[in-house]
Amino acid sequence: xxxxxxxxxxxxxxxxxxxxxxxxxxxxxxxxxxxxxxxxxxxxxxxxxxxxxxxxxxxxxxxxxxxxxxxxxxxxxxxxxxxxxxxxxxxxxxxxxxxxxxxxxxxxxxxxxxxxxxxxxxxxxxxxxxxxxxxxxxxxxxxxxxxxxxxxxxxxxxxxxxxxxxxxxxxxxxxxxxxxxxxxxxxxxxxxxxxxxxxxxxxxxxxxxxxxxxxxxxxxxxxxxxxxxxxxxxxxxxxxxxxxxxxxxxxxxxxxxxxxxxxxxxxxxxxxxxxxxxxxxxxxxxxxxxxxxxxxxx
Amino acid sequence: xxxxxxxxxxxxxxxxxxxxxxxxxxxxxxxxxxxxxxxxxxxxxxxxxxxxxxxxxxxxxxxxxxxxxxxxxxxxxxxxxxxxxxxxxxxxxxxxxxxxxxxxxxxxxxxxxxxxxxxxxxxxxxxxxxxxxxxxxxxxxxxxxxxxxxxxxxxxxxxxxxxxxxxxxxxxxxxxxxxxxxxxxxxxxxxxxxxxxxxxxxxxxxxxxxxxxxxxxxxxxxxxxxxxxxxxxxxxxxxxxxxxxxxxxxxxxxxxxxxxxxxxxxxxxxxxxxxxxxxxxxxxxxxxxxxxxxxxxxxxxxxxxxxxxxxxxxxxxxxxxxxxxxxxx
Numbered sequence: 349x350x351x352x353x354x355x356x357x358x359x360x361x362x363x364x365x366x367x368x369x370x371x372x373x374x375x376x377x378x379x380x381x382x383x384x385x386x387x388x389x390x391x392x393x394x395x396x397x398x399x400x401x402x403x404x405x406x407x408x409x410x411x412x413x414x415x416x417x418x419x420x421x422x423x424x425x426x427x428x429x430x431x432x433x434x435x436x437x438x439x440x441x442x443x444x445x446x447x448x449x450x451x452x453x454x455x456x457x458x459x460x461x462x463x464x465x466x467x468x469x470x471x472x473x474x475x476x477x478x479x480x481x482x483x484x485x486x487x488x489x490x491x492x493x494x495x496x497x498x499x500x501x502x503x504x505x506x507x508x509x510x511x512x513x514x515x516x517x518x519x520x521x522x523x524x525x526x527x528x529x530x531x532x533x534x535x536x537x538x539x540x541x542x543x544x545x546x547x548x549x550x551x552x553x554x555x556x557x558x559x560x561x562x563x564x565x566x567x568x569x570x571x572x573x574x575x576x577x578x579x580x581x582x583x584x585x586x587x588x589x590x591x592x593x594x595x596x597x598x599x600x601x602x603x604x605x606x607x608x609x610x611x612x613x614x615x616x617x618x619x620x621x622x623x624x625x626x627x628x629x630x631x632x633x634x635x636x637x638x639x640x641x642x643x644x645x646x
Numbered sequence: 647x648x649x650x651x652x653x654x655x656x657x658x659x660x661x662x663x664x665x666x667x668x669x670x671x672x673x674x675x676x677x678x679x680x681x682x683x684x685x686x687x688x689x690x691x692x693x694x695x696x697x698x699x700x701x702x703x704x705x706x707x708x709x710x711x712x713x714x715x716x717x718x719x720x721x722x723x724x725x726x727x728x729x730x731x732x733x734x735x736x737x738x739x740x741x742x743x744x745x746x747x748x749x750x751x752x753x754x755x756x757x758x759x760x761x762x763x764x765x766x767x768x769x770x771x772x773x774x775x776x777x778x779x780x781x782x783x784x785x786x787x788x789x790x791x792x793x794x795x796x797x798x799x800x801x802x803x804x805x806x807x808x809x810x811x812x813x814x815x816x817x818x819x820x821x822x823x824x825x826x827x828x829x830x831x832x833x834x835x836x837x838x839x840x841x842x843x844x845x846x847x848x849x850x851x852x853x854x855x856x857x858x859x860x861x862x863x864x865x866x867x868x869x870x871x872x873x874x875x876x877x878x879x880x881x882x883x884x885x886x887x888x889x890x891x892x893x894x895x896x897x898x899x900x901x902x903x904x905x906x907x908x909x910x911x912x913x914x915x916x917x918x919x920x921x922x923x924x925x926x927x928x929x930x931x932x933x934x935x936x937x938x939x940x941x942x943x944x945x946x947x948x949x950x951x952x953x954x955x956x957x958x959x960x961x962x963x964x965x966x967x968x969x970x971x972x973x974x975x
Contacts, residue, residue: 502851
């Protein structure tokens with residue numbers, strides 16, 4: 349009987365402490381205007397803690413037989429384990445992304461069907477600012493499930509991949525700084541000695557790219573009716589590319605990827621700064637539409 | 647132990663030296679009836695108390711659910727005690743039952759915990775205009791199980807909290823404090839980096855990135871500030887009533903796309919006129935940009951307003967205006 353009395357006293361004490369804490373929280377929330385949600389969550393957590401305290405008191409003082417204890421804890425353990433899976437997997441995928449770095453902050457990326465600049469990589473969400481300026485929060489778990497396209501290339505990694513040593517880079521640097529003619533030819537001849545096809549293809553047109561620290565190589569598609577004479581149409585596209593060479597530092601390229609009822613034209617923009625691409629995208633497409641679909645009389 | 651012993655010992659009870667068969671069953675019956683009455687009473691009292699305290703009904707249902715589970719557990723223990731069944735069976739049965747229950751209640755509890763998670767991490771707050779997955783609307787309530795959204799047709803829909811963890815969230819409401827915080831953090835980081843001399847190549851890129859990010863954030867922040875100032879200047883001569891979701895700190899920057907025929911000159915002129923017309927309703931003149939060409943030209947409208955209810959109220963008219971303007975003649 350003594351045990352039961354002790355248990356009653358202890359539980360009364362726990363209840364008293366619980367009331368005191370609750371009233372304290374109420375007063376604080378009124379004073380400082382915390383968000384209602386946060387206060388509610390805090391209250392629930394405190395309730396859960398008190399229930400756990402009661403159970404501990406029960407177990408310690410009244411000495412419940414082990415079988416009951418085992419069954420109780422097994423049930424509650426399984427429930428909590430299953431419930432936490434979702435959030436645990438969120439957190440773990442966040443850690444995974446931060447540690448493996450498929451993309452970094454400020455990279456121009458395509459995650460699933462969202463395209464934009466990475467503003468923040470957090471534990472739960474990765475924040476991407478789209479070209480139109482809206483912020484999209486993408487759950488890290490979803491990123492792991494969907495395809496990731498990183499338009500930003502770190503040149504250091506790229507050189508390592510293609511087995512180009514620092515000596516060749518130095519050599520290229522010297523050539524590009526000198527006033528010699530036929531710079532392009534010389535650089536490409538040096539690169540062809542390395543005999544890696546990938547890098548030759550990528551940098552066929554601008555070999556200076558190797559000297560940049562990082563570049564963003566963004567591609568997007570537009571669909572065009574090729575109903576005019578080819579000379580005129582292609583000239584229009586060329587003129588746009590030429591116009592934007594000074595903006596991006598490297599000349600944008602275009603290629604026709606499919607030719608059906610409408611032709612699909614792919615633009616490849618190369619620029620050392622991803623932010624420039626985002627800022628200029630709207631102007632570029634506006635110019636494109638204006639040039640391609642000129643209306644008479646306006 | 648002979649075969650008949652099990653049935654005899656089932657529910658037999660000792661009073662002194664006398665063994666009374668099936669006494670346990672009698673006691674069990676009485677206690678079950680008692681428990682039934684008690685639960686009825688308890689649930690009545692609970693319902694009354696919760697109503698007084700203003701706790702939502704879904705909370706009450708959750709409590710009832712857990713209460714029932716614990717009652718069932720208690721009854722099982724009572725059964726084994728009164729019918730003299732070996733206690734190790736309890737551990738066995740409870741293992742099975744526990745797994746079954748936990749599998750069954752996985753979603754409910756997941757939802758519950760997701761609710762706590764959302765209130766702690768706050769990807770959105772009450773009064774934000776958001777897009778969760780493909781559902782778009784104004785957030786009216788965040789409870790522990792559901793998030794309530796008001797659609798553009800003013801219907802209120804409940805989205806399970808677990809859904810919010812799994813899909814993309816676009817929060818069209820931007821708070822200046824968030825950007826201000828970010829800028830402050832970045833500035834302090836850059837200052838720290840300056841003190842240590844940067845030598846490593848990776849660090850140089852990192853440093854550059856941070857600076858770029860700061861620039862970006864500042865640009866965003868200035869845009870918002872500009873808009874807020876414009877709104878503040880306009881405030882005295884406002885005769886429109888704002889809804890309760892307006893906050894000094896937050897503005898709504900809503901974007902949506904329309905696909906229009908391939909007449910850029912005509913489109914530009916007409917859309918400009920529409921934007922000018924709507925400047926009155928939305929405090930700030932809406933903007934539009936071109937972001938795609940295929941069979942149509944894709945225009946993105948950017949509407950900035952302090953009141954999220956504006957978007958729910960006027961979007962329909964806005965679309966109608968575009969339609970009227972572009973296809974009337």
